[in-house]
Amino acid sequence: MEDIEAREFSKKILTIQEEERHRISRDLHDEVGQFSVSLGSALNIIEKEISRRNFDAALRLIQDAKNILTETTKKIRTLFIDLRPAELGMLGLPSVLRELFAHYTKTYPLNIKFKENIGRIHIKDEVAITLYRVIQEAFNNIVKHARAKNVKIDLLLKQGEINLSAEDDGVGFDAEAFFKEANVNKLGLRGMRERVDLLNGRFLVQSKVRNGTKIIVTFPIIEES
Ligand SMILES: Nc1ncnc2c1ncn2[C@@H]1O[C@H](COP(=O)(O)OP(=O)(O)OP(=O)(O)O)[C@@H](O)[C@H]1O
Numbered sequence: 001m002e003d004i005e006a007r008e009f010s011k012k013i014l015t016i017q018e019e020e021r022h023r024i025s026r027d028l029h030d031e032v033g034q035f036s037v038s039l040g041s042a043l044n045i046i047e048k049e050i051s052r053r054n055f056d057a058a059l060r061l062i063q064d065a066k067n068i069l070t071e072t073t074k075k076i077r078t079l080f081i082d083l084r085p086a087e088l089g090m091l092g093l094p095s096v097l098r099e100l101f102a103h104y105t106k107t108y109p110l111n112i113k114f115k116e117n118i119g120r121i122h123i124k125d126e127v128a129i130t131l132y133r134v135i136q137e138a139f140n141n142i143v144k145h146a147r148a149k150n151v152k153i154d155l156l157l158k159q160g161e162i163n164l165s166a167e168d169d170g171v172g173f174d175a176e177a178f179f180k181e182a183n184v185n186k187l188g189l190r191g192m193r194e195r196v197d198l199l200n201g202r203f204l205v206q207s208k209v210r211n212g213t214k215i216i217v218t219f220p221i222i223e224e225s
């Protein structure tokens with residue numbers, strides 16, 4: 001019985017990993033690939049304009065090309081952050097999260113408020129990794145969809161439970177409708193929910209159009225040392 005459960009568990013983990021690879025390759029193709037194509041064609045036009053001595057037009061195009069490059073660099077940095085295994089064991093979850101938030105405030109016009117009472121309390125590795133991944137995907141979604149100005153992250157230990165909430169003041173969406181429809185190209189929220197379910201946590205998304213989005217995750221068992 002236990003064997004079957006363990007096999008199911010590793011099968012689910014493998015599925016989550018495959019889905020993540022699928023999303024990373026899709027993002028590389030759709031966003032970074034797209035940017036390099038536009039950059040290439042901008043350079044071709046600049047070359048033509050210069051050979052015709054249309055320097056003003058060329059200068060304008062160079063500015064466009066620089067903007068394209070800035071966007072590409074942002075996207076690549078964010079993809080790296082997604083890929084890098086966080087040094088959770090060494091630094092503890094709050095420090096690693098602060099680094100992640102520093103990346104986001106540097107790269108995007110976001111104001112992030114972070115409240116935590118974990119300090120150096122040790123959280124079980126799988127739980128810490130899942131919390132980190134949930135926050136990471138919450139931010140992916142915030143910069144991709146929310147058009148938010150403010151994000152509030154609370155990570156609070158209370159009566160043996162750990163509560164995470166990530167709230168933005170962006171455009172929101174119909175969360176109920178989203179979970180009813182099947183969409184193989186939108187795996188972020190489902191992936192979060194699956195990871196949390198696997199560790200017997202609770203996962204909730206509260207969102208309404210024009211009313212921001214809030215993700216709440218709770219884990220019951222905390223290992224302290
Ligand atoms: N913070 C948010 N603000 C506004 N809309 C959101 C937010 N988070 C999610 N959404 C909406 O919910 C949908 C599902 O999100 P999900 O993360 O599952 O997929 P995705 O971001 O579109 O694709 P993927 O995560 O696979 O790259 C999004 O397409 C978007 O419409």
Ligand SMILES: [Mg+2]
Pocket residue numbers: 137140141187188189
């Ligand atoms: Mg997403």
